[in-house]
Structure formats: structure tokens, C-alpha cells
Amino acid sequence: MTSQRFAAEALLSLAAHLLERSEVRPEDAELVARSLLSADQAGIYSHGLLRLPLYLDAVAAGGIDPTSRPSVVRRLGGTAVLDGAGAFGQVTMQRAVELATDAAQEHGIAAIAVQGSTHYGAGRFWTDQLAADGLAAVLTSSTGPVATPFGGSLPVLGTNPLTLSLPSAGDGPLVADLATTAGAYGKIVAARNEGTEIPEGWGVDAQAQPTTDPAAVLDGGALLPFGGHKGSGIAVLLEGFSTALTTASLAARTVDIWQDPSSRMNTGHLLIALDIAAFGDADRIRAQVAELQAQVRSSHPGGPVVAPGDLEHARTVDGGGVLLADSTVDALRSLALAHDLPAPEPLTDGSTP
Secondary structure (H helix, E strand, O other), rough: OOOEEEHHHHHHHHHHHHHOOOOOOOOHOOOHHHHHHHHHHHHHHHOOOHHHHHHHHHHOOOOOOOOOOOOOEEOOOOOOEEEOOOOOOOHHHHHHHHHHHHHHHHHHHHEEEEEOOOOOEEEEHHHHHHHOOOEEEEEEEEEOOOOOOOOOOOOOOOOOOOOEEEOOOOOOOEEEEEEOOOOOEEEEEEHHHHHHOOOOOOOEEEOEEEEEHHHHHHHHOOOOOHHHHHHHHHHHHHHHHHOOOOOOOHHHOOOOOOOOOOOOEEEEEEEEEEEEEHHOOOOHHHHHHEEEEEEEEOOOOOOOOOOOHHHHHHHOOOOEEEEEEHHHHHHHHHHHHHHHOOOOOEEEEEEEO
């Protein structure tokens, strides 16, 4: 994927201003822009500024309501049900993180189930905040119907992402943030936009035939689960955890904003947070997680092995500018021109890691 590097602050400013032009509150615009930029900085391009045009279309069409504010509709002990009421997923998730932090610090554990939400960006953006406060986390989400279970061909499941995170005394938390499909939906979109193929085993076309053409997957096809029947089982259960505890919609009953920007997706999330200090000495726990990271990195005599979260952390702290695909750059420049805003200028040309 050819790409160019841009100054992070320039991209953040452009994204926030574009959102504000769509009547998004300044504080919400900054949050949404930061979440997207954070994904690009970490190399998670499927969840970065690639999605900004989609968000703006959804606001204009009514699929996302920038005036809505999330509200707690049920609370018991360390648990709560949060209704996003069609607000940005990022706005709803920020509130969920705040609720989880307060409840976990009081009870040792918290579980926040979310309904009425939409796409919240990369999961690690939220669990990193919790890790900074000494909280381990499990985060799940439903999505639109884009995936089929093992042995199936119809798109009745979401990508159903899972994020697991542990605070560490090392360089960044130990974190795994992944879709339960073989490839993230945003990567399929990015491949179509860039005119490239996707790997074998990622999807099937409308005739249930394996394909490496991203357009065929997006046009009536379906993504496949990772890990065969095992990954499929995890995907199904994560959809249950994300939706069944609330009035959130199953993927099969959802119209994704990728297909109809006016759709109120009623996405569901589940955030579980654990205060590590409730289980023992927090410094010892962080040290043991750091030791686990070190053991993974030294597990091959020929060179370092990457522990979960290492690549994303290294890219985030690199400071050498943010890589964007050419198609994303073109979209941002078109939006900037349409709104009479300065388009970002590249720092250097390069290629993605």
C-alpha cells in the first residue's frame, strides 16, 4: 500500500474541524478525531481516518446523531447499562470508560453493557485508558452483518472484535485487539480503495466461492472467521455478549452505515474492567506482566519476537509522522477542499511497515 507521512497535529486539526463543520460539539469532534488518528499512528489503518468520510456521511444522513448524549438506564453494584441513543460510538465509549473506571475502583470489578451505539474505532484506544489507571480490561462489540460462521455463506455475524488488555511495568500494556474475522472489514474496504487483492481465506463472494477480490466480498459476499470452527465459535459468543445483555441489535437485524449512512445501527458493546490492586500488589502484577512480555520477546534465539501490542506501541511513540494510504489522503483532500480548509501536506513519501 503506497502511502505518505503527515504531521499528526495537522491531521488531528483537519479531522476535528471537518467534524465541527458537521455540527459536532468541539469536544466530541476532538475525541472522535483523536480515536481515528490514534489508530493510524498505531498502524491500524482499517480503523483510522479511512472512516472519517463514512462518519460524516452518517451524521449528514442521520445514522449518527451528534446531539445525543449517552445515559445510564440501569445500574446495579459494579454493573450498568448505558444507552448511546445514536451518538458517536466514541462518545458513548468514553462514557463507558468513565463508568467502568469509577465502578472498578469501588468494587474491584465493573461491567458496562452498551446499547444504541455505533462504531467506536479501535478497541485499544479505550483499554489503553483503563490500563493507565491500573485496570485490566475485556472489551467486545457487535457490528453490521459482514461475516459468516464456519460452514456458512450468508453474512449473519459482525466482525465482533475483542480487545484484551493488562497493565504492565514494561513499554506499554500487554494488549491484543483483533477482529474475529480473518481480516478486519476496514482492511477489505482499504484494499478495494487501493485496488489491491486480499489474502486467500479472508472472504467469499455472493456465490459462496472463495475470493481474493475485496469488491466481491463487499458486494453480497462475506468475511470468514479466523481459526476455522474455533474462531467462529468465539465470534458467535462475542456477538451474544455484546448484544444479549441489552436491547442492542444482532448483526443479522442491522443495516450497516457502510451500506446505508442513515441507519441507526444500535450497536452493542460490553466492557469489563478489573482493578488489579484488588487482587494483590499492583506493582508485582505489572512486573509479572512485563516479565511475560519479555519472555515472549526472547522466545526465539535468532532475534526478538513481537509480544501482543508491541508493534502498535512502537509505531505510536515513533514520532516520525503518520502514514496514510493514498486513497485516504485523496478523500481527506477532497473533504478539505469542499469545506475550504487547508489540506495536509506530506512530510515524506514512504511505504507502510
